[in-house]
Amino acid sequence: MNAEDRLHRAGVDGELDGRAVLEHDAASEATELARRCSLIEELDLQGLPLLRRDYVTLVVATVLIPIVLIIVGNLK
Amino acid sequence: MSAHETSAQHAALQNGWPQTRQERHWSGTNIFGTAIATAIATWCFIIGGFVSFYLAAAPGTLAVLAGSLIGMLFIVLALLPVCGKYGIDSAVSTRPQFGVRGSLLSVVLIYGSTLGWNIILFIFMGRATNSILKGFGVHPPGWVTGAAGVAGILLALLALRRGPESLKDFGPPIAVLTLVLGVVVMYLLVHKLGVQKLLHAHAVAPAASRRVNWASGVEVLVASNLSWWAYTGGIVRNGPSARKAMWPLITGLGLGVGVGSLAGFYAGLVIPTSGGDPTQFLIQTGGNVIGVILLVFVIIADLGTVVVGVYSSAIGLRQVAGVSKLSWNATTLLAVLPAFVIVGIFPDQVFDRFGTFLAFLGVCFGPVCGIQIADYFLLRRQTLDAHGLYDRTRAGAYRYWAGFNPVGFVSFAAGVVVYLYLLDPVTYSSRTPFEFLGASIPSVFVAGLVYYVGTRLVLVPARRGGYEHLEPAGRALRSQRRIGPDPQPGAASTATVPDTL
Numbered sequence: 001m002n003a004e005d006r007l008h009r010a011g012v013d014g015e016l017d018g019r020a021v022l023e024h025d026a027a028s029e030a031t032e033l034a035r036r037c038s039l040i041e042e043l044d045l046q047g048l049p050l051l052r053r054d055y056v057t058l059v060v061a062t063v064l065i066p067i068v069l070i071i072v073g074n075l076k
Numbered sequence: 077m078s079a080h081e082t083s084a085q086h087a088a089l090q091n092g093w094p095q096t097r098q099e100r101h102w103s104g105t106n107i108f109g110t111a112i113a114t115a116i117a118t119w120c121f122i123i124g125g126f127v128s129f130y131l132a133a134a135p136g137t138l139a140v141l142a143g144s145l146i147g148m149l150f151i152v153l154a155l156l157p158v159c160g161k162y163g164i165d166s167a168v169s170t171r172p173q174f175g176v177r178g179s180l181l182s183v184v185l186i187y188g189s190t191l192g193w194n195i196i197l198f199i200f201m202g203r204a205t206n207s208i209l210k211g212f213g214v215h216p217p218g219w220v221t222g223a224a225g226v227a228g229i230l231l232a233l234l235a236l237r238r239g240p241e242s243l244k245d246f247g248p249p250i251a252v253l254t255l256v257l258g259v260v261v262m263y264l265l266v267h268k269l270g271v272q273k274l275l276h277a278h279a280v281a282p283a284a285s286r287r288v289n290w291a292s293g294v295e296v297l298v299a300s301n302l303s304w305w306a307y308t309g310g311i312v313r314n315g316p317s318a319r320k321a322m323w324p325l326i327t328g329l330g331l332g333v334g335v336g337s338l339a340g341f342y343a344g345l346v347i348p349t350s351g352g353d354p355t356q357f358l359i360q361t362g363g364n365v366i367g368v369i370l371l372v373f374v375i376i377a378d379l380g381t382v383v384v385g386v387y388s389s390a391i392g393l394r395q396v397a398g399v400s401k402l403s404w405n406a407t408t409l410l411a412v413l414p415a416f417v418i419v420g421i422f423p424d425q426v427f428d429r430f431g432t433f434l435a436f437l438g439v440c441f442g443p444v445c446g447i448q449i450a451d452y453f454l455l456r457r458q459t460l461d462a463h464g465l466y467d468r469t470r471a472g473a474y475r476y477w478a479g480f481n482p483v484g485f486v487s488f489a490a491g492v493v494v495y496l497y498l499l500d501p502v503t504y505s506s507r508t509p510f511e512f513l514g515a516s517i518p519s520v521f522v523a524g525l526v527y528y529v530g531t532r533l534v535l536v537p538a539r540r541g542g543y544e545h546l547e548p549a550g551r552a553l554r555s556q557r558r559i560g561p562d563p564q565p566g567a568a569s570t571a572t573v574p575d576t577l
Contacts, residue, residue, distance in 0.1 A: 032088075032093075033093050033466055034463070036088060036093050036094045036095075036096070036462075037094060037462040037463040037465070037466065038462075038463075039094070039096050040094035040095075040096060040162050040163060040462045041462050044097075045096040045097055045098065046096075046097060046161045046162065046163075047097050047100065047160040047161050047162070047163060047315070047316055047317060047318055048097070048160075048316060048317035048318060048319055048320075049157060049160070049161060049318055049319075049458075050156065050157055050160075050318045050319055050322065051319065054318075054319055054322055058149065058152060058153075058322065058326075059149075061145060061326060062145045062146060062148055062149035062152070062326070062330075063146070063149060065142075065145060066141075066142035066143075066145045066146045066294075067142075069138040069139075069141055069142040070138065070139070070142050070290065070294070072138060073134070073135040073138035073139060073142075073290070074135070074290065
C-alpha cells in the first residue's frame with residue numbers, strides 16, 4: 001500500500017484499536033509526501049535546469065556528430 | 077541533520093518522492109561513476125557482437141559510436157529536465173502521461189528490461205562455467221549451462237539476503253573489472269590474430285542492402301541505450317543540477333556502452349562463430365590457463381552486475397501496491413522468479429534470441445521517450461503538478477479516467493506498431509524507411525505526435541490531465557466563471573470572471 005492509500009486509510013480507520021501506531025506512521029508518511037510536493041514547487045528548491053546552450057550542445061553531440069560519423073563511414 | 081530528517085529523506089529515496097535541490101549531493105563525478113557502472117557489463121560483448129553481423133570493423137566502429145549518441149538524445153530529453161527539476165525517478169515521471177495508475181506500465185517495462193538483462197548475464201555465467209570445464213578437459217553435458225545459470229541466480233539471492241543497503245557500491249569496481257576484461261580481450265585478439273585480419277574481416281551475416289546494414293548497426297546501439305531509461309531517473313534525481321548531470325550521462329551511459337561494445341564487436345568479426353561472446357573464444361585465444369582465469373573474471377563480474385540488477389528490479393517492484401507488503405527476501409525472489417525457468421530450461425534458445433530482446437527495448441522505451449518529450453516540452457511548458465503525481469483521488473491532476481490516460485496508451489501502441497512495421501524483432505527483416513531512419517527514431521516521433529494530437533483533441537476538451545492552460549481563452553474563462561464564487565446580485569464582477577464575456 002502506498003503513502004496516498006495509507007493516508008486515506010489512516011483517515012478512515014485511524015481510531016481502531018491496535019492499529020493506531022501503523023496508521024500514525026502512515027499519516028506521517030503522507031504528511032511528509034505532501035510537504036515535499038509543496039516544497040518542490042518552489043523554484044529555489046528545484047534542481048537547476050538545462051540552459052539553452054546546453055540544449056544546443058546536446059543536439060551537436062547526439063545529432064550532428066552521429067550524422068558526421070555516419071557520412072564518414074559511408075564514404076569508405 | 078536530525079534523525080527525523082534522515083528518516084524522511086530515506087523514505088523519499090526509497091519511494092520515489094521529490095527530493096529538493098538541497099538534499100541532493102551527487103557531484104558530476106558521482107553521476108558519471110554510477111552511469112558507467114550501470115552501462116558497462118559483459119552484455120557489452122554481445123551488443124557489439126550483434127553489430128558484427130552487419131558491418132565490418134571501420135564502418136561498424138563509427139556506427140556503434142553514432143548509435144550510442146543518438147540513443148542518449150531521447151533519454152536525456154525525456155528524463156533529465158523533469159527528473160532533475162523535481163527529484164523524481166523514471167517511473168513517477170510517467171504519471172502525467174499515463175495516469176497515476178497507468179504508470180504501472182512503466183514499472184512493468186522496467187521489470188521486463190532489468191529481468192531481461194539479468195537473464196542474459198545468468199546465461200553468460202552458465203556458458204562461462206561450461207567453457208571452464210572444457211578448459212579442464214571435461215566435456216560437460218548440455219544441461220550444465222542451465223544448471224550453472226540457476227546456481228548464479230541462487231548466489232545472487234544469497235548476496236541480497238542482508239538487504240539492499242550494502243550493495244550500493246557494487247557498480248564501480250564491476251565496471252572497472254569489465255573494462256579491464258575488455259582491454260585484455262582486445263589485446264588477445266590483436267596479439268593472436270593481428271590487426272590486419274581484424275581490419276579485413278567481413279561482416280558475419282550482412283543483409284543485401286548496404287543501407288540496411290548501416291541502419292541495423294546503428295539501431296542495435298540506439299535500442300540498447302534506450303533501455304537506460306529504466307535507470308536514468310534514479311541517477312539524475314540525486315544530483316542538484318541537470319546541467320552537471322548531462323555530460324556524465326552522455327559519456328557514462330551512452331559512450332560507455334559504445335566503447336564497451338567494441339571488444340565484442342571486433343571479437344565477433346574475427347571469430348564469427350562467437351557472436352562476440354567471450355565465453356566462446358577465451359580458451360581458444362588465451363590458452364587453458366589464461367582463458368580459465370579470464371572466464372572466472374567473467375563470472376565474478378556477471379555476479380556483481382546481476383546482484384545490482386536484481387536489487388534495482390526489486391526496488392522497482394516495491395512501487396507496486398501488493399508487492400510493497402512482501403518481505404525483502406520475497407521481493408528479490410519475485411524479481412528473479414521467471415529467470416529460474418528461462419535460464420534453467422532454455423538458456424541457449426534465449427541467448428540466441430538476444431536480438432529480439434534488443435528490439436523489445438526499442439519497441440517499449442522509444443515510444444515512452446517520445447510521449448514524455450512531447451508532453452513536457454510542447455504541452456506542459458516544462459511544469460508539472462507535484463501533488464498530482466501522487467494524488468489518486470478524483471481531484472488529482474493526473475487521475476484522468478480511473479487513474480489511466482487512454483491517450484497515453486494509444487500513443488504508446490502507435491509507437492509500438494510503427495516499430496514493428498519497420499523492423500520485425502523475430503526475423504530482423506525490415507521495411508522502408510528503416511534503411512534511412514532505423515526503427516526506434518520513427519517510433520519516438522510517431523508516439524510523441526499521436527500524444528500531442530490526442531491531447532489537443534481529447535484531453536483538453538475533456539478537461540483531463542491538467543491541460544487547462546491549453547484551452548482557448550474564452551472557454552477557459554467561461555469555465556472559471558462556472559467554478560468561481562457566485563457573485564452578489566448587483567455586485568461588480570470578480571477578478572477571475574471579467575465582465576467582457
